[in-house]
Amino acid sequence: MNSDPASSSFSDPQAVARYAEGPPRTVPGFASLHRMTTLLLAERVPATGRVLVLGAGGGLELKAFATVHSGWSFDGVDPSSEMLGLAQRTLGPHAPRVRWRQGTIEAAPHGPFDGATCLLTLHFLSRAERRKTLAELHRRLAPGAPLVVAHLSMPSEEEGRSVWFSRYASFAVASGVESAKASTAGAAMRKHLTILSPEEDELALHEAGFSGVSLFYAGFAFRGWVAYA
Template identity: 50%
Template sequence: MHRMTALLLQEQAPEDAHVLIVGAGGGLELKAIADARPKWRFTGVDPSTDMLDQARSTLNAAANRIRYHQGYMDDAPYGPYDGATCLLTLHFLEAEDRLRTLIEIRRRLKPGGVFVAAHHSFSKERQEIWLARNAAFVGTSGIPVEQVAKNIEAMKSSLPVLSPADDVELLRQAGFCDVELFYAAFTFKGWVCRKA
């Protein structure tokens, strides 16, 4: 997914792009894109100081190209940015907070700036089927059955997952256009769009 994201950003971003990474904690996404695009600069935003510290240690070699901001999108640096990503983060937010976050991301993009988002997205009517499929897939990687079951129960009780149609509608309400699905893997969906 990280390599796909870099390619989607590259389609419209200049050679010296400045990219906003929302939910940058841990640094894996930042590292993959920074390694793939050595001339790009990044601003990583995450509410967790501990996760940003982890990202700093993961990205030691690219430290001079990355700025970190501890906090939420409401107080994130304005850029403007050539592109932005938000991977595996939006499914933690209720629809109202998700829309506000998307609006804030869009405000920080240059006109025509590309945005890539990916997260859990499935219809409530088919929730049991998709979560069972997800559990079966995760189980094939050697994770104990009890842990898989616990993770699925946590998803059911605490993640405010929206349907793909609702996710697309929020992107449009936030002011993004040309919304296209680029990734689908069991409960995960990914979209690419741009600032209108």
């Protein structure tokens, strides 16, 4: 999913049509994040494995996974029907390999899955929703299966947080986003998203039952971890 805090835009047809333009301009190393996620999954997901993708709207990570691993099948879950429609179009010939589910984690089958991802999504959830979501992800994974997550994560203190939001905006502007729009997006994130510190993010994974929690990605305001059920 997108890092845009205005989640209502996921039902706006014009915003959905422009979705693919957004993440590469605001998330440092966006394509490499997908490549690394694919490699981390492949360490443990078998050739004919089943992968749960939570926050699958848009289909960008699904396309990255499906293109490299022809034997994998997927369950793609997202609350926005419009974004799921975009994902199906994005996947093209790979779309039949995905079981599409509209909703939150509760809409996902019980598995067990061989791996799961939740990219650029958890910062949309409250602390309580995040705890529940991580626990439900853990419950749906086979023992030892990998979970890969990535989202906004930065220090809790105001001074440190301001520095990272400034860097977020600078990267967006350097990628072609208008300065005013980048500043507005940063302000909206501060107001609407639940952004934990890296320490809190790791603790949340441990509390959900995951082990082997390791940071594998850091791109200015964004961080990503791999953990195992």
